[in-house]
Amino acid sequence: MSYPYEWCFHQLKKAAVFHLDLQIEALEHDLVFSDASAYNVQFIGHNPVFIDILSLRSYQEGEFWTGHQQFCEQFLNPLLLRHLFGTAHNAWYRGNMDGIPTQEFSKLLKFRHCLSWNILTNVKMLASLQQSSLEKQTDELKTLNTRKLSKNGYKSILGNLRDWIKKLEPRGERKTTWSDYAEDNSYSSDEAAKKTGFIARFAGEVKPALLVDMGCNTGAFSKAALENGAGHVIGFDFDTLAVEAAYLRARDNKLPLLPLQMDAVNPSPAQGWLLKERQNLETRLKADALIGLAFLHHLVIGKNIPLDEAVYWLTAFAPQGVIEFVPKSDPMITRMLALREDIFPDYTIENFRKILEAQGRIVREETVSASGRTLFHYVRNS
Numbered sequence: 001m002s003y004p005y006e007w008c009f010h011q012l013k014k015a016a017v018f019h020l021d022l023q024i025e026a027l028e029h030d031l032v033f034s035d036a037s038a039y040n041v042q043f044i045g046h047n048p049v050f051i052d053i054l055s056l057r058s059y060q061e062g063e064f065w066t067g068h069q070q071f072c073e074q075f076l077n078p079l080l081l082r083h084l085f086g087t088a089h090n091a092w093y094r095g096n097m098d099g100i101p102t103q104e105f106s107k108l109l110k111f112r113h114c115l116s117w118n119i120l121t122n123v124k125m126l127a128s129l130q131q132s133s134l135e136k137q138t139d140e141l142k143t144l145n146t147r148k149l150s151k152n153g154y155k156s157i158l159g160n161l162r163d164w165i166k167k168l169e170p171r172g173e174r175k176t177t178w179s180d181y182a183e184d185n186s187y188s189s190d191e192a193a194k195k196t197g198f199i200a201r202f203a204g205e206v207k208p209a210l211l212v213d214m215g216c217n218t219g220a221f222s223k224a225a226l227e228n229g230a231g232h233v234i235g236f237d238f239d240t241l242a243v244e245a246a247y248l249r250a251r252d253n254k255l256p257l258l259p260l261q262m263d264a265v266n267p268s269p270a271q272g273w274l275l276k277e278r279q280n281l282e283t284r285l286k287a288d289a290l291i292g293l294a295f296l297h298h299l300v301i302g303k304n305i306p307l308d309e310a311v312y313w314l315t316a317f318a319p320q321g322v323i324e325f326v327p328k329s330d331p332m333i334t335r336m337l338a339l340r341e342d343i344f345p346d347y348t349i350e351n352f353r354k355i356l357e358a359q360g361r362i363v364r365e366e367t368v369s370a371s372g373r374t375l376f377h378y379v380r381n382s
Contacts, residue, residue: 001284004038004074005093006260006268008243009082009170010251012089015041016075018048020162027155030059036067038074038099045232045256046247062148065157069130072122073099076161079168080123081105084113086172088240090261097271097278103127118164170244194368195324196221198375199291200228202322208288210234212317214264215295219246222257225291234285235259264295264313265303282316290314290321293375297326300347301336307347311355320363320379325352330371349374 004012019041023033033055040052077100078089085108092100106127114120203211203225209232213222216235226233235257237243246259262268267281292314299310314323326333327349328342349372356362360380367374 001279002043002258002260003094003268003278004078004099005090005097006262007043007090008240008247008259008261009079009088010244010247011043012038012075013079013165013168014046015043015048016071016079016165017162018050019071019075020158020165022050024155024158024162026056027059027151027158031056032059032063032065033057033067036065036071036074043258045258046250046254059151061151063154064147064149065154068157069102069126070099071161072102072126075099076122076165077102077105079165080119082170083168084109084171086170088261090240094268103130118160122161191369191373194366195293195375196224198366198368198377199224199293199322202289202291202377203229205229206289206320207231208318210287210289212236212285212287212290212321214290214292214314214317215298216246216259217242217294219249219255219257219259221291221293222246222259223249223253223255226255226257230289232256233258234287236262236264238263264299265305285317287318290318291323292321293324294326294332294373296323296352297333297336297347301333301344304343307344307351308355311352311359315356315359315378315380318380319382320360320377322375322377323356325349325374325376327372327374330369330373352376 004015007015015038019036019038023036026032034057035055037052040050040055041048042051043049078093081087081089081092081100089100102123106123109119109124114124199221207229211222211225211230211233213219213225213233213235216222216233216237217239219235222233222235233256235243235246237246237259238261240261243259243261246257249255250257250259262281268278270276270280270283271278296310296314299305299313300307311323315321328334328337328344328347353362353365353376356376356378360378363377363379365374365376
């Protein structure tokens with residue numbers, strides 16, 4: 001189970017087009033959907049699936065698309081936020097589960113934006129209609145409710161919106177520290193090959209039906225796991241552009257990989273009525289195996305998380321896995337500590353090994369770099 005505020009731009013775009021294609025197909029059979037919720041779409045790997053068949057109902061001649069506002073707020077506005085302004089939708093969307101309100105988003109638009117007919121009709125005019133509906137008397141609203149829309153007009157709205165969304169692309173795509181990490185990292189190609197080989201061996205031995213890749217970056221090691229025995233992979237990374245790259249890798253290579261945006265120290269919480277409408281990460285995520293490569297030090301050194309707590313948190317997701325320990329001698333940590341005080345005396349490989357052994361058994365460890373990067377295959381105590 002994943003949520004729209006965990007998806008990257010291209011996942012949300014894929015889900016939006018998929019949703020509109022379903023609505024167009026349903027209308028051909030005199031059926032419509034009672035809503036247009038993004039939460040009715042889930043992903044299996046890179047492919048979207050629809051999970052709310054009960055929202056289908058019979059088409060009523062002359063009716064308007066009642067889900068238009070919801071679609072715009074849960075699909076279109078988040079996409080436009082990235083398309084027009086280069087800002088990812090994830091934080092705003094998570095803060096408001098119903099999406100990005102049209103009236104709020106409309107305030108961000110400049111005159112030049114409204115020269116687009118699609119933006120004018122689906123954002124600016126829709127915001128004006130919402131505002132006027134608040135100001136109109138009940139009788140006036142009843143009069144508006146008697147207006148009719150032809151079936152062809154209904155289909156035209158859906159089709160035009162779909163064709164427009166297909167053309168949307170994220171603005172200002174740029175390299176970030178982590179989206180470009182796989183191509184510009186602090187270890188050699190030989191060391192990368194050793195890591196790939198370790199993961200391939202692990203996946204071949206364990207053959208997990210579901211593997212979690214914490215700090216998946218662009219999905220290179222997820223791909224290695226999938227090619228050597230893993231059934232499906234769910235990857236997590238806080239860098240939205242890295243998640244974009246991982247999703248495109250999954251799509252282009254037809255991999256059963258679902259990358260999601262997540263900050264490990266601020267993961268998706270339980271939300272909604274009684275905190276039950278949207279589940280937190282720990283409730284949703286139960287895997288057969290985990291890999292966490294070049295991840296642990298970002299929690300400990302980067303976010304000041306105690307080493308033992310970081311290890312306990314990681315090992316709780318799956319009964320066995322691979323965790324990489326990056327020592328302070330590594331260029332990456334040297335750079336991280338260059339402008340701050342080293343307040344991490346317990347961040348040593350000896351202490352890490354002790355903490356991991358308290359959680360279970362170390363099956364194998366291998367040093368893969370000259371700086372001392374070491375991979376640990378562990379099996380957690382039952």
